[in-house]
Amino acid sequence: MAKRVLVYRHAGLTRATHWVNVLAFTILLMSGLNIFGAHPALYWGQKSTFAQPWLSIGAEERDNRAVGVTRVGGVKFETTGVLGYSGKLNARVPVAFPSWATIPSYRDLADSRRWHFFFAWLFVTNGVVYWLAGLIGGHIRRDLLPTAADVAPRNIWHEVVTHARLQFPKGEEARRYNVLQKGAYLAVIALLLPLMVGTGLTMSPGFNAAAPWLLDLFGGRQSARSLHFLSASLLVGFVLLHLFMVVASGTWNNIRSMITGRYAITAEEDAA
Amino acid sequence: MSAVPHRRGWLKAAGASLAGLWLAACDRITTNPRGAAVLASAEGLTRRAQRRVTDRKALAREFPASEISSDFRANGSIDPAESAYRAHVAAGFADWRLVIDGLVERPLSLSLADLRAAPGRSQITRHDCVEGWSSIARWSGARLGPLLNQAGLRKNARYIVFHCADSLEQTADGSGRYYESIDLIDAYHPQTILAYAMNGQPLPVPHGAPVRLRVERQLGYKQAKYVMRLEAVEDFAHLGRGKGGFWEDRGYEWYAGI
Numbered sequence: 001m002a003k004r005v006l007v008y009r010h011a012g013l014t015r016a017t018h019w020v021n022v023l024a025f026t027i028l029l030m031s032g033l034n035i036f037g038a039h040p041a042l043y044w045g046q047k048s049t050f051a052q053p054w055l056s057i058g059a060e061e062r063d064n065r066a067v068g069v070t071r072v073g074g075v076k077f078e079t080t081g082v083l084g085y086s087g088k089l090n091a092r093v094p095v096a097f098p099s100w101a102t103i104p105s106y107r108d109l110a111d112s113r114r115w116h117f118f119f120a121w122l123f124v125t126n127g128v129v130y131w132l133a134g135l136i137g138g139h140i141r142r143d144l145l146p147t148a149a150d151v152a153p154r155n156i157w158h159e160v161v162t163h164a165r166l167q168f169p170k171g172e173e174a175r176r177y178n179v180l181q182k183g184a185y186l187a188v189i190a191l192l193l194p195l196m197v198g199t200g201l202t203m204s205p206g207f208n209a210a211a212p213w214l215l216d217l218f219g220g221r222q223s224a225r226s227l228h229f230l231s232a233s234l235l236v237g238f239v240l241l242h243l244f245m246v247v248a249s250g251t252w253n254n255i256r257s258m259i260t261g262r263y264a265i266t267a268e269e270d271a272a
Numbered sequence: 273m274s275a276v277p278h279r280r281g282w283l284k285a286a287g288a289s290l291a292g293l294w295l296a297a298c299d300r301i302t303t304n305p306r307g308a309a310v311l312a313s314a315e316g317l318t319r320r321a322q323r324r325v326t327d328r329k330a331l332a333r334e335f336p337a338s339e340i341s342s343d344f345r346a347n348g349s350i351d352p353a354e355s356a357y358r359a360h361v362a363a364g365f366a367d368w369r370l371v372i373d374g375l376v377e378r379p380l381s382l383s384l385a386d387l388r389a390a391p392g393r394s395q396i397t398r399h400d401c402v403e404g405w406s407s408i409a410r411w412s413g414a415r416l417g418p419l420l421n422q423a424g425l426r427k428n429a430r431y432i433v434f435h436c437a438d439s440l441e442q443t444a445d446g447s448g449r450y451y452e453s454i455d456l457i458d459a460y461h462p463q464t465i466l467a468y469a470m471n472g473q474p475l476p477v478p479h480g481a482p483v484r485l486r487v488e489r490q491l492g493y494k495q496a497k498y499v500m501r502l503e504a505v506e507d508f509a510h511l512g513r514g515k516g517g518f519w520e521d522r523g524y525e526w527y528a529g530i
Contacts, residue, residue: 206529
């Protein structure tokens with residue numbers, strides 16, 4: 001008979017920083033979408049080339065009715081109800097992102113900036129605590145850095161196939177992250193989240209004077225703004241996939257493990 | 273079979289009400305004075321942190337002429353209607369004078385020719401609107417530091433207030449008049465100039481003729497246009513609605529370095 005045992009999966013600091021990050025990321029994203037609404041267009045380079053944004057979201061008139069329009073490169077999509085023109089039927093307003101996705105729920109650049117910068121400090125502080133503790137305590141090296149066996153092509157292929165079938169490791173294998181988890185988590189904590197901070201600071205004219213090399217690294221302030229948006233979009237993609245995997249591999253078990261630290265695994269028969 | 277749609281409907285309803293509660297809570301914090309004050313407390317942290325990691329004289333990036341915008345956007349006031357200002361435009365700013373007073377030893381009244389003769393600087397810099405866009409231009413103007421030295425700042429002067437000719441909002445009490453303020457660190461920064469020329473031409477009306485401020489390490493709304501008077505003050509609480517500028521009075525940060 002398989003036996004269910006609770007193993008200690010997440011250290012207290014990992015759990016605390018995870019939930020602080022959930023709060024900070026949610027608010028940064030939603031206030032960021034509100035800020036974006038003040039000038040819903042993106043460019044590459046140092047400056048805005050107003051006639052040629054690579055992405056823009058707006059409202060326009062078509063057949064005597066307003067429609068939401070999103071342009072990416074030369075391609076135009078009608079996005080009424082979500083992007084460019086949204087709200088309750090018969091009470092729609094021209095706004096880049098819909099009310100339910102922004103903080104505050106109404107368009108206000110001053111207020112959304114207040115939210116964004118307050119929670120940016122919380123986000124950065126939380127990230128620094130996580131990284132310091134992870135490096136000193138060995139969490140990053142022990143749990144997240146892929147081993148040689150992890151990155152063997154056969155193993156990666158095996159994980160891809162089993163994930164696609166929504167089959168998850170059991171027994172001893174469930175005690176550790178698999179290579180796809182390690183890769184996804186490392187990409188987020190080592191690449192995308194630091195990229196959010198770096199591109200965010202590159203948009204600051206004050207910080208440009210302190211660290212002008214950031215402008216060269218990201219190719220200019222408007223490029224940094226585009227990368228800030230794209231990196232945030234990738235993070236939204238990660239969160240959606242992450243939530244899907246949480247549900248697919250056992251909602252309550254996963255949530256409990258991120259609250260109490262205890263994760264139930266099905267031990268193999270002779271494991272004891 | 274009917275259990276699944278039922279459950280899905282329940283989950284959807286629960287999710288929607290949670291999201292609604294979350295949004296309502298955020299809106300309430302935003303409009304609550306105490307909530308707003310907590311959120312606003314990050315501004316001081318940002319200002320102190322940026323000032324700590326930035327040399328007082330560290331320069332804003334200057335660009336090659338090839339980066340100058342051909343489509344530099346003008347927003348805010350772009351053609352002030354005030355009759356006093358219209359008269360200056362009609363006269364080509366011949367009688368226009370920039371007043372420097374307040375906490376100074378020697379109040380000054382300077383013509384455009386005086387400003388052009390003062391120690392100056394030309395710089396190709398980026399203008400960053402708080403909305404998110406950027407445009408680049410060459411600005412030429414009189415450096416603010418030497419002008420303040422000429423007027424002789426008193427010991428208790430802490431800020432320079434820029435009084436402008438335009439009203440961006442029509443209000444009964446005059447609080448719609450544009451003004452701005454900066455501290456002495458920015459006032460004495462080598463790139464802080466009173467610009468009278470843009471891309472080699474006299475400053476056009478949409479961009480603040482005859483003179484606008486350039487304080488290059490901050491956002492666009494600090495770059496006051498149509499500047500008429502500089503006032504050295506110890507405190508700006510008695511001006512406008514007390515927050516140090518037109519947009520600051522409407523919720524924006526006084527320190528606009530980010």
